Amino acid sequence: MKNLLKTTAAAFIGVLAVLSPASPAFGAVEKKVPLYEFDQFHEEWHLWQKHIAAMSTNGEQGKLRINFTAPGKASITEKDRLQKLTPGVKGVVVDYVLHNGSAMLRAVPSKTDEKKLDGFYRRLQPGANRVEVDFNEVMPAKTVIESIELKSDEPGTVVELIHCDAVLACNITEGIDVDVDTGSPLHIVTPDQVNDKLRLKLVNRTATDFDGAIHADITSFFGHKLSLSQPVKLAAGETLLLPVAAALPVQGAWVVNYRMSAANSPDASGRVRFAVFEPVGVSEGRGNGFLFGAHTHAQTTPRSERDLEFYSAALIGIKILRLDVAWCVIEGQKGVFDFAPYDEWFTLFEKYNME
Numbered sequence: 001m002k003n004l005l006k007t008t009a010a011a012f013i014g015v016l017a018v019l020s021p022a023s024p025a026f027g028a029v030e031k032k033v034p035l036y037e038f039d040q041f042h043e044e045w046h047l048w049q050k051h052i053a054a055m056s057t058n059g060e061q062g063k064l065r066i067n068f069t070a071p072g073k074a075s076i077t078e079k080d081r082l083q084k085l086t087p088g089v090k091g092v093v094v095d096y097v098l099h100n101g102s103a104m105l106r107a108v109p110s111k112t113d114e115k116k117l118d119g120f121y122r123r124l125q126p127g128a129n130r131v132e133v134d135f136n137e138v139m140p141a142k143t144v145i146e147s148i149e150l151k152s153d154e155p156g157t158v159v160e161l162i163h164c165d166a167v168l169a170c171n172i173t174e175g176i177d178v179d180v181d182t183g184s185p186l187h188i189v190t191p192d193q194v195n196d197k198l199r200l201k202l203v204n205r206t207a208t209d210f211d212g213a214i215h216a217d218i219t220s221f222f223g224h225k226l227s228l229s230q231p232v233k234l235a236a237g238e239t240l241l242l243p244v245a246a247a248l249p250v251q252g253a254w255v256v257n258y259r260m261s262a263a264n265s266p267d268a269s270g271r272v273r274f275a276v277f278e279p280v281g282v283s284e285g286r287g288n289g290f291l292f293g294a295h296t297h298a299q300t301t302p303r304s305e306r307d308l309e310f311y312s313a314a315l316i317g318i319k320i321l322r323l324d325v326a327w328c329v330i331e332g333q334k335g336v337f338d339f340a341p342y343d344e345w346f347t348l349f350e351k352y353n354m355e
Helices: 002-019 043-047 081-085 191-197 303-315 340-351
Strands: 029-034 053-056 064-068 072-075 089-100 104-109 120-123 127-134 145-152 158-170 176-181 199-204 210-220 225-234 239-243 252-262 265-276 293-295 320-322
Touching (some): 064 072, 104 127, 145 158, 176 252, 176 265, 199 210, 225 239, 303 340
Antiparallel strands (some): 029 158, 053 064, 072 145, 089 127, 089 158, 104 145, 199 239, 210 252, 252 265
Protein backbone atom coordinates (compact mmCIF):
# COMPACT_ATOMS: atom_id res chain seq x y z
CA MET A 1 0.00 0.00 0.00
CA LYS A 2 2.85 2.36 0.92
CA ASN A 3 4.62 1.72 -2.40
CA LEU A 4 1.33 2.20 -4.27
CA LEU A 5 0.85 5.63 -2.66
CA LYS A 6 4.41 6.62 -3.61
CA THR A 7 3.85 5.53 -7.20
CA THR A 8 0.51 7.37 -7.42
CA ALA A 9 2.00 10.55 -5.93
CA ALA A 10 4.94 10.47 -8.33
CA ALA A 11 2.62 10.03 -11.31
CA PHE A 12 0.40 12.90 -10.12
CA ILE A 13 3.40 15.22 -9.75
CA GLY A 14 4.57 14.21 -13.22
CA VAL A 15 1.20 15.11 -14.72
CA LEU A 16 1.27 18.50 -12.99
CA ALA A 17 4.75 19.15 -14.37
CA VAL A 18 3.47 18.53 -17.90
CA LEU A 19 0.30 20.59 -17.50
CA SER A 20 1.83 23.54 -15.62
CA PRO A 21 4.23 25.87 -17.47
CA ALA A 22 7.53 26.06 -15.64
CA SER A 23 8.54 29.49 -14.29
CA PRO A 24 12.24 30.33 -14.50
CA ALA A 25 13.95 30.37 -11.13
CA PHE A 26 15.51 33.60 -9.83
CA GLY A 27 18.79 34.17 -11.64
CA ALA A 28 18.07 31.41 -14.15
CA VAL A 29 17.95 33.75 -17.17
CA GLU A 30 21.10 34.73 -19.06
CA LYS A 31 21.77 38.19 -20.47
CA LYS A 32 24.70 39.33 -22.61
CA VAL A 33 26.30 42.70 -21.80
CA PRO A 34 29.05 44.21 -24.00
CA LEU A 35 32.29 44.59 -22.06
CA TYR A 36 33.88 46.71 -24.76
CA GLU A 37 32.52 48.36 -27.89
CA PHE A 38 35.49 47.97 -30.19
CA ASP A 39 34.48 50.84 -32.46
CA GLN A 40 34.67 53.05 -29.35
CA PHE A 41 38.45 53.05 -29.18
CA HIS A 42 40.07 55.20 -26.48
CA GLU A 43 43.57 56.26 -27.60
CA GLU A 44 44.87 57.51 -24.24
CA TRP A 45 43.49 54.58 -22.26
CA HIS A 46 45.59 52.18 -24.33
CA LEU A 47 48.73 54.32 -24.69
CA TRP A 48 50.53 52.71 -21.76
CA GLN A 49 50.39 49.46 -23.71
CA LYS A 50 51.87 50.88 -26.92
CA HIS A 51 55.32 49.48 -26.25
CA ILE A 52 53.71 46.05 -26.23
CA ALA A 53 50.84 46.25 -28.68
CA ALA A 54 49.70 48.69 -31.34
CA MET A 55 45.92 48.99 -31.37
CA SER A 56 43.67 50.50 -34.01
CA THR A 57 40.20 50.21 -35.46
CA ASN A 58 41.42 50.65 -39.05
CA GLY A 59 38.27 52.63 -39.74
CA GLU A 60 36.10 49.56 -39.34
CA GLN A 61 33.12 49.81 -37.02
CA GLY A 62 33.02 47.18 -34.31
CA LYS A 63 36.53 45.77 -34.70
CA LEU A 64 39.75 46.28 -32.75
CA ARG A 65 43.02 45.09 -34.27
CA ILE A 66 45.87 44.31 -31.87
CA ASN A 67 49.39 43.86 -33.24
CA PHE A 68 51.78 42.55 -30.60
CA THR A 69 55.16 44.19 -31.22
CA ALA A 70 56.72 42.50 -28.19
CA PRO A 71 55.80 39.76 -25.72
CA GLY A 72 53.20 41.02 -23.25
CA LYS A 73 49.50 41.47 -22.59
CA ALA A 74 46.71 43.85 -23.53
CA SER A 75 43.46 44.36 -21.63
CA ILE A 76 40.33 44.15 -23.80
CA THR A 77 37.74 45.20 -21.24
CA GLU A 78 36.85 48.66 -19.97
CA LYS A 79 38.42 49.48 -16.62
CA ASP A 80 36.27 48.24 -13.70
CA ARG A 81 33.42 47.28 -16.06
CA LEU A 82 33.62 43.55 -15.39
CA GLN A 83 34.09 43.93 -11.64
CA LYS A 84 31.00 46.16 -11.41
CA LEU A 85 28.93 43.36 -12.94
CA THR A 86 30.09 40.85 -10.30
CA PRO A 87 28.69 38.65 -8.79
CA GLY A 88 26.22 38.12 -11.64
CA VAL A 89 28.86 37.30 -14.27
CA LYS A 90 28.74 33.65 -15.32
CA GLY A 91 31.33 33.92 -18.05
CA VAL A 92 32.44 35.69 -21.22
CA VAL A 93 32.00 35.24 -24.96
CA VAL A 94 34.70 36.64 -27.27
CA ASP A 95 34.56 36.62 -31.08
CA TYR A 96 37.94 37.09 -32.74
CA VAL A 97 40.14 36.49 -35.76
CA LEU A 98 43.71 35.32 -35.13
CA HIS A 99 45.54 36.45 -38.27
CA ASN A 100 49.07 35.59 -37.27
CA GLY A 101 51.13 34.22 -34.38
CA SER A 102 49.72 32.88 -31.13
CA ALA A 103 47.81 34.37 -28.21
CA MET A 104 45.86 33.37 -25.14
CA LEU A 105 42.75 34.79 -23.51
CA ARG A 106 43.05 35.29 -19.75
CA ALA A 107 40.48 36.02 -17.05
CA VAL A 108 42.24 38.21 -14.49
CA PRO A 109 41.16 37.76 -10.86
CA SER A 110 40.99 40.62 -8.36
CA LYS A 111 43.96 41.30 -6.10
CA THR A 112 42.17 39.61 -3.22
CA ASP A 113 41.81 36.44 -5.29
CA GLU A 114 45.10 36.41 -7.20
CA LYS A 115 46.84 34.47 -4.43
CA LYS A 116 44.33 31.67 -4.91
CA LEU A 117 44.76 31.41 -8.67
CA ASP A 118 46.64 33.02 -11.51
CA GLY A 119 43.59 33.39 -13.71
CA PHE A 120 42.20 31.19 -16.43
CA TYR A 121 43.91 30.89 -19.84
CA ARG A 122 42.38 29.75 -23.13
CA ARG A 123 44.59 29.51 -26.22
CA LEU A 124 43.16 31.16 -29.34
CA GLN A 125 42.78 29.12 -32.50
CA PRO A 126 43.87 30.42 -35.94
CA GLY A 127 41.26 32.09 -38.10
CA ALA A 128 37.79 33.30 -37.13
CA ASN A 129 36.58 31.73 -33.92
CA ARG A 130 34.63 32.20 -30.71
CA VAL A 131 35.79 31.60 -27.13
CA GLU A 132 33.12 30.84 -24.53
CA VAL A 133 34.27 30.62 -20.92
CA ASP A 134 32.01 29.55 -18.06
CA PHE A 135 33.66 30.90 -14.91
CA ASN A 136 31.82 28.40 -12.73
CA GLU A 137 33.67 25.58 -14.49
CA VAL A 138 37.17 27.04 -14.31
CA MET A 139 37.21 29.26 -11.21
CA PRO A 140 36.61 28.67 -7.50
CA ALA A 141 33.21 29.86 -6.28
CA LYS A 142 32.81 33.60 -5.61
CA THR A 143 36.02 34.54 -7.43
CA VAL A 144 35.91 38.18 -8.55
CA ILE A 145 37.12 38.67 -12.14
CA GLU A 146 38.49 42.16 -12.81
CA SER A 147 39.25 42.05 -16.51
CA ILE A 148 39.80 39.99 -19.63
CA GLU A 149 43.12 40.32 -21.40
CA LEU A 150 45.04 38.93 -24.36
CA LYS A 151 48.56 37.62 -23.80
CA SER A 152 51.14 36.77 -26.43
CA ASP A 153 54.79 35.69 -26.21
CA GLU A 154 55.28 35.92 -29.96
CA PRO A 155 56.07 39.33 -31.56
CA GLY A 156 54.12 39.86 -34.77
CA THR A 157 50.96 38.27 -33.42
CA VAL A 158 47.89 39.97 -34.86
CA VAL A 159 44.43 39.52 -33.31
CA GLU A 160 41.24 41.20 -34.48
CA LEU A 161 38.49 41.39 -31.87
CA ILE A 162 34.86 41.54 -32.96
CA HIS A 163 32.81 41.22 -29.76
CA CYS A 164 33.50 40.78 -26.07
CA ASP A 165 30.39 40.10 -24.01
CA ALA A 166 29.82 39.17 -20.38
CA VAL A 167 27.16 36.53 -19.75
CA LEU A 168 25.12 37.45 -16.69
CA ALA A 169 22.81 35.34 -14.57
CA CYS A 170 19.78 37.53 -13.98
CA ASN A 171 16.05 37.63 -13.37
CA ILE A 172 13.80 37.96 -16.40
CA THR A 173 12.96 41.55 -15.40
CA GLU A 174 16.68 42.44 -15.37
CA GLY A 175 17.01 41.02 -18.86
CA ILE A 176 14.95 43.85 -20.36
CA ASP A 177 16.99 46.88 -21.44
CA VAL A 178 15.08 50.16 -21.23
CA ASP A 179 16.20 53.33 -23.00
CA VAL A 180 14.81 56.43 -24.68
CA ASP A 181 14.36 56.50 -28.45
CA THR A 182 13.89 59.80 -30.27
CA GLY A 183 15.25 58.83 -33.66
CA SER A 184 18.49 60.51 -32.60
CA PRO A 185 21.28 59.15 -30.36
CA LEU A 186 21.25 62.48 -28.49
CA HIS A 187 17.80 61.77 -26.95
CA ILE A 188 16.64 65.27 -27.86
CA VAL A 189 13.28 66.25 -29.35
CA THR A 190 11.62 69.57 -30.06
CA PRO A 191 8.22 70.24 -28.43
CA ASP A 192 6.33 69.51 -31.67
CA GLN A 193 8.12 66.12 -32.07
CA VAL A 194 7.09 64.62 -28.71
CA ASN A 195 4.00 62.83 -30.00
CA ASP A 196 5.66 61.40 -33.11
CA LYS A 197 9.22 60.64 -31.98
CA LEU A 198 9.53 60.29 -28.20
CA ARG A 199 9.44 56.61 -27.25
CA LEU A 200 10.65 54.23 -24.57
CA LYS A 201 12.67 51.44 -26.17
CA LEU A 202 12.47 48.01 -24.54
CA VAL A 203 14.80 45.22 -25.70
CA ASN A 204 14.66 41.64 -24.43
CA ARG A 205 18.35 40.66 -24.13
CA THR A 206 17.60 37.14 -22.97
CA ALA A 207 16.65 33.88 -24.68
CA THR A 208 13.38 33.77 -22.67
CA ASP A 209 10.05 35.37 -23.58
CA PHE A 210 8.96 38.18 -21.24
CA ASP A 211 5.38 38.63 -20.02
CA GLY A 212 5.04 41.44 -17.51
CA ALA A 213 4.63 45.20 -17.29
CA ILE A 214 6.49 48.49 -17.18
CA HIS A 215 5.71 51.25 -14.71
CA ALA A 216 7.37 54.66 -15.13
CA ASP A 217 7.37 58.09 -13.51
CA ILE A 218 8.43 60.79 -15.97
CA THR A 219 9.57 63.92 -14.15
CA SER A 220 10.81 67.29 -15.42
CA PHE A 221 13.59 69.32 -13.83
CA PHE A 222 10.89 71.65 -12.49
CA GLY A 223 8.91 68.84 -10.86
CA HIS A 224 6.18 68.21 -13.44
CA LYS A 225 5.27 64.54 -13.31
CA LEU A 226 3.61 62.04 -15.65
CA SER A 227 3.01 58.35 -15.07
CA LEU A 228 2.98 55.39 -17.44
CA SER A 229 1.92 51.82 -16.69
CA GLN A 230 1.49 49.24 -19.43
CA PRO A 231 1.53 45.46 -19.94
CA VAL A 232 4.52 44.25 -21.94
CA LYS A 233 5.04 41.05 -23.91
CA LEU A 234 8.44 40.63 -25.51
CA ALA A 235 9.70 37.54 -27.28
CA ALA A 236 13.36 36.63 -26.83
CA GLY A 237 15.49 39.23 -28.63
CA GLU A 238 12.47 41.37 -29.54
CA THR A 239 12.32 45.20 -29.38
CA LEU A 240 9.27 47.28 -28.44
CA LEU A 241 8.75 51.06 -28.77
CA LEU A 242 6.23 52.66 -26.38
CA PRO A 243 4.91 56.24 -26.81
CA VAL A 244 5.71 58.39 -23.78
CA ALA A 245 3.14 61.18 -24.12
CA ALA A 246 1.19 63.14 -26.72
CA ALA A 247 2.72 66.36 -25.35
CA LEU A 248 4.77 67.57 -22.40
CA PRO A 249 3.90 70.61 -20.23
CA VAL A 250 7.39 72.17 -20.20
CA GLN A 251 10.66 72.11 -22.10
CA GLY A 252 13.96 71.09 -20.54
CA ALA A 253 15.48 67.96 -19.02
CA TRP A 254 13.28 64.99 -18.11
CA VAL A 255 14.03 61.86 -16.10
CA VAL A 256 12.29 58.50 -16.52
CA ASN A 257 12.36 56.29 -13.41
CA TYR A 258 11.07 52.92 -14.54
CA ARG A 259 10.27 49.57 -12.99
CA MET A 260 9.88 46.26 -14.84
CA SER A 261 7.65 43.65 -13.18
CA ALA A 262 6.78 40.02 -13.95
CA ALA A 263 5.28 37.06 -12.13
CA ASN A 264 7.72 34.96 -10.07
CA SER A 265 10.53 37.52 -10.45
CA PRO A 266 11.67 40.51 -8.38
CA ASP A 267 11.10 43.94 -9.92
CA ALA A 268 13.98 45.58 -11.78
CA SER A 269 14.30 49.36 -11.85
CA GLY A 270 16.42 51.95 -13.60
CA ARG A 271 16.62 55.50 -14.91
CA VAL A 272 16.99 57.09 -18.35
CA ARG A 273 16.87 60.70 -19.50
CA PHE A 274 15.86 62.89 -22.43
CA ALA A 275 15.51 66.60 -23.23
CA VAL A 276 12.86 68.69 -24.95
CA PHE A 277 13.94 72.06 -26.36
CA GLU A 278 14.37 74.17 -29.48
CA PRO A 279 18.08 74.08 -30.42
CA VAL A 280 19.83 77.43 -30.86
CA GLY A 281 22.57 75.98 -33.09
CA VAL A 282 24.22 75.07 -35.34
CA SER A 283 24.82 78.81 -35.82
CA GLU A 284 26.51 80.23 -38.88
CA GLY A 285 29.92 81.89 -38.90
CA ARG A 286 32.21 82.84 -36.06
CA GLY A 287 30.82 84.10 -32.77
CA ASN A 288 30.74 87.80 -31.90
CA GLY A 289 30.65 89.46 -28.49
CA PHE A 290 30.05 87.07 -25.61
CA LEU A 291 31.08 83.56 -26.57
CA PHE A 292 29.66 80.49 -24.82
CA GLY A 293 32.36 77.86 -24.33
CA ALA A 294 33.09 74.56 -22.60
CA HIS A 295 35.93 72.13 -21.90
CA THR A 296 35.96 68.54 -23.11
CA HIS A 297 38.33 65.57 -23.14
CA ALA A 298 37.73 64.55 -26.74
CA GLN A 299 40.66 62.11 -26.75
CA THR A 300 38.76 59.90 -24.29
CA THR A 301 35.52 60.08 -26.27
CA PRO A 302 34.82 57.04 -28.48
CA ARG A 303 35.45 57.83 -32.12
CA SER A 304 31.91 56.80 -32.99
CA GLU A 305 30.61 59.50 -30.61
CA ARG A 306 32.94 62.42 -31.32
CA ASP A 307 30.80 63.89 -34.07
CA LEU A 308 27.81 63.69 -31.72
CA GLU A 309 29.78 65.39 -28.94
CA PHE A 310 30.62 68.38 -31.13
CA TYR A 311 27.13 68.45 -32.62
CA SER A 312 25.42 68.43 -29.20
CA ALA A 313 27.68 71.30 -28.08
CA ALA A 314 26.73 73.28 -31.17
CA LEU A 315 23.00 72.67 -30.60
CA ILE A 316 23.07 74.48 -27.25
CA GLY A 317 25.00 77.45 -28.66
CA ILE A 318 28.60 76.60 -27.75
CA LYS A 319 31.03 78.34 -30.09
CA ILE A 320 34.33 77.49 -28.37
CA LEU A 321 35.57 74.10 -27.11
CA ARG A 322 38.74 73.84 -25.05
CA LEU A 323 40.60 70.58 -25.69
CA ASP A 324 43.62 68.79 -24.26
CA VAL A 325 46.71 68.46 -26.42
CA ALA A 326 48.47 65.31 -25.20
CA TRP A 327 51.99 64.89 -26.57
CA CYS A 328 51.82 61.16 -25.88
CA VAL A 329 49.10 61.03 -28.56
CA ILE A 330 51.12 63.05 -31.08
CA GLU A 331 54.40 61.19 -30.48
CA GLY A 332 53.32 57.79 -29.26
CA GLN A 333 56.68 56.35 -30.29
CA LYS A 334 59.90 58.35 -30.24
CA GLY A 335 60.38 60.12 -33.54
CA VAL A 336 57.00 58.96 -34.92
CA PHE A 337 54.41 61.74 -35.09
CA ASP A 338 50.67 61.37 -35.60
CA PHE A 339 48.49 64.48 -35.86
CA ALA A 340 45.48 62.57 -37.20
CA PRO A 341 43.34 62.85 -34.01
CA TYR A 342 43.76 66.63 -33.97
CA ASP A 343 43.11 66.90 -37.70
CA GLU A 344 39.86 65.07 -37.02
CA TRP A 345 38.90 67.57 -34.31
CA PHE A 346 39.61 70.58 -36.54
CA THR A 347 37.44 69.03 -39.23
CA LEU A 348 34.59 68.84 -36.70
CA PHE A 349 35.21 72.43 -35.58
CA GLU A 350 34.82 73.55 -39.17
CA LYS A 351 31.74 71.40 -39.69
CA TYR A 352 29.88 72.96 -36.74
CA ASN A 353 31.28 76.52 -36.99
CA MET A 354 33.18 76.31 -33.72
CA GLU A 355 36.63 77.41 -32.58
